[in-house]
Amino acid sequence: MMNWSTLGEKQPVATKMLQNSIQKNRIAHAYLFHGPRGTGKREASLLFAMRYFCENPQENEEPCGECVACKRIQSGNHPDVHWIKPDGQSIKKEQIEFLQKEFTYSSFESDSKIYIVEEADKMTVNAANRLLKFLEEPSRRTLAILLTEQVDALLDTILSRCQRIHFYPLAQEAYLQQLRNEGLSEANARLASALRFDLVEAKEIQSDEWFANGRKIVVQLMDRIVQSNEESYIYLHQTWMQHFDGRLQHEKGLDLLLVWLKDLVYLHLDEKEQLVFIDQMDRLEQQQAHLPLHRIKAAIYEVLQTKRRLAMHVHPTLAMEQLILKMER
Ligand SMILES: [Zn+2]
Incomplete structure (x- = not known):
């Protein structure tokens, strides 16, 4: 079963940050998950949405995976969780407008809503500006999660409104994990990785x-x-x-x-x-x-x-x- 603990093996930092924000009740208005393909961004958004609506949350902010909300989110038909993907080459303004209309109807389930924009860098300028208006409305209990492999392609105005969570390429994260396993402190492991030290050089800096x-x-x-x-x-x-x-x-x-x-x-x-x-x-x-x-x-x-x-x-x-x-x- 997919959960935070399995995701945490691949992406310990991102996982910890998300778990913490739920635990401390400091959930951002908008998140940007960025990193290369296959690093777990979709998985993380799904888990986050499940935990957010789960009727029976478990220890360590794990969603139960069994309740109606969890099951609906997993099968993609929860009324308050919306996924937006490029329609052809791009995400168009109409798609964002449609979403906003949907969101004006209050739901029976809860008064919160989550929308997840996949390949957010593919938004047209019009779509991005439309989304921006949405992000600027502080009264709404909506949570946005944008996913992208190309963070540089997003408008600065959007970037500045999102809390960014980096999903590392697995090789780099796996290397960091190896350094931790070798007994390096977190700070030294990060430093050795940032300086592109090999394992031998990395172990030397400890002493x-x-x-x-x-x-x-x-x-x-x-x-x-x-x-x-x-x-x-x-x-x-x-x-x-x-x-x-x-x-x-x-x-x-x-x-x-x-x-x-x-x-x-x-x-x-x-x-x-x-x-x-x-x-x-x-x-x-x-x-x-x-x-x-x-x-x-x-x-x-x-x-x-x-x-x-x-x-x-x-x-x-x-x-x-x-x-x-x-x-x-
Ligand atoms: Zn649940």
């Missing part, structure tokens, strides 16, 4: 003091850059340059810095499930509050430039000094 210190130094340098009080320059010379020695070590430091900056982007996008430095949440949130998204993007660009300069044998001290100057702006 590698140099790496652990490098990680700290990256965070502390960022703290100083955020404060922009010229201390970052001193910190660079007194601490960073003492720790990272030569081009290869600098590249490792810069890779760590990139992962940190990407975490700040994820925070801005409210994609917490993607965070790598999950053990540094407070730090990340403090920095995010001071750094608007455009500055973080500019910083990522500068770090990539610095890596290029190092590869062209620019002296690390010079390359790093330039980086700090650019990032402080």
